[in-house]
Amino acid sequence: MLHLKPKEKDRKKFPIPDELYSALQEAWFIINESKRDPDIRIDYGDSIQVLPWLVGGRVGTKKRPYEFTYYVGGDRKIRWHLGIHPLDIEDIVDRRMSELVLYCCRTLGCGFKSSDPDSHCDCDYERDPNFGHFQSKDVSEVLMRRSITGISEASTESDIVAILGDPDETGDGGQIDAIGFVPRWIKYYLKDCQLHFEFDSRKLKMLTIMERDWEPGK
Numbered sequence: 001m002l003h004l005k006p007k008e009k010d011r012k013k014f015p016i017p018d019e020l021y022s023a024l025q026e027a028w029f030i031i032n033e034s035k036r037d038p039d040i041r042i043d044y045g046d047s048i049q050v051l052p053w054l055v056g057g058r059v060g061t062k063k064r065p066y067e068f069t070y071y072v073g074g075d076r077k078i079r080w081h082l083g084i085h086p087l088d089i090e091d092i093v094d095r096r097m098s099e100l101v102l103y104c105c106r107t108l109g110c111g112f113k114s115s116d117p118d119s120h121c122d123c124d125y126e127r128d129p130n131f132g133h134f135q136s137k138d139v140s141e142v143l144m145r146r147s148i149t150g151i152s153e154a155s156t157e158s159d160i161v162a163i164l165g166d167p168d169e170t171g172d173g174g175q176i177d178a179i180g181f182v183p184r185w186i187k188y189y190l191k192d193c194q195l196h197f198e199f200d201s202r203k204l205k206m207l208t209i210m211e212r213d214w215e216p217g218k
């Protein structure tokens with residue numbers, strides 16, 4: 001399970017690269033065309049595409065309605081995130097504005113930059129060892145860290161119920177169309193997490209610890 005742990009970013013001014021200038025020129029053309037032609041939609045995340053450099057749309061805030069991802073050199077691995085007002089796009093295209101203030105990730109080789117100080121790259125996420133999937137042999141130790149004792153790889157469902165009480169949710173398991181075989185499971189909602197125990201012919205097989213507000217498919 002990945003947790004957001006934002007790292008400090010450097011605020012710097014950057015000259016607008018030629019390829020970004022050209023891509024914004026093209027994007028500005030598409031934006032203006034959309035005013036004349038209702039069939040040109042620009043109001044979803046990748047509705048404006050100037051490949052391989054720029055993808056975006058009018059999905060941002062009132063202050064910065066346009067959001068673009070700029071792939072530096074057309075390389076999908078190095079990206080700038082740009083929230084931008086149409087007046088600024090116009091100023092860039094008309095060469096009245098030649099620099100952008102961007103918040104830069106400090107991790108070597110990442111290259112992520114953003115006009116929004118609160119926007120994140122992969123470097124801002126860390127794996128939390130207290131969440132995720134755990135094999136039955138590790139369950140005892142993992143639960144001990146949460147001050148739950150007495151549950152181990154030898155525990156059956158009724159052993160666990162004896163310690164934690166009646167589960168908040170259960171699933172019978174079996175064959176489910178479109179998913180395949182699902183094992184018997186029980187789930188508890190604790191103060192800061194969910195505990196999802198899975199069984200294989202009554203033996204504890206796996207424990208998954210999720211955040212308290214986790215929902216399937218989210």
Ligand SMILES: [Zn+2]
Nearest residue numbers: 105110121123
């Ligand atoms: Zn980064």
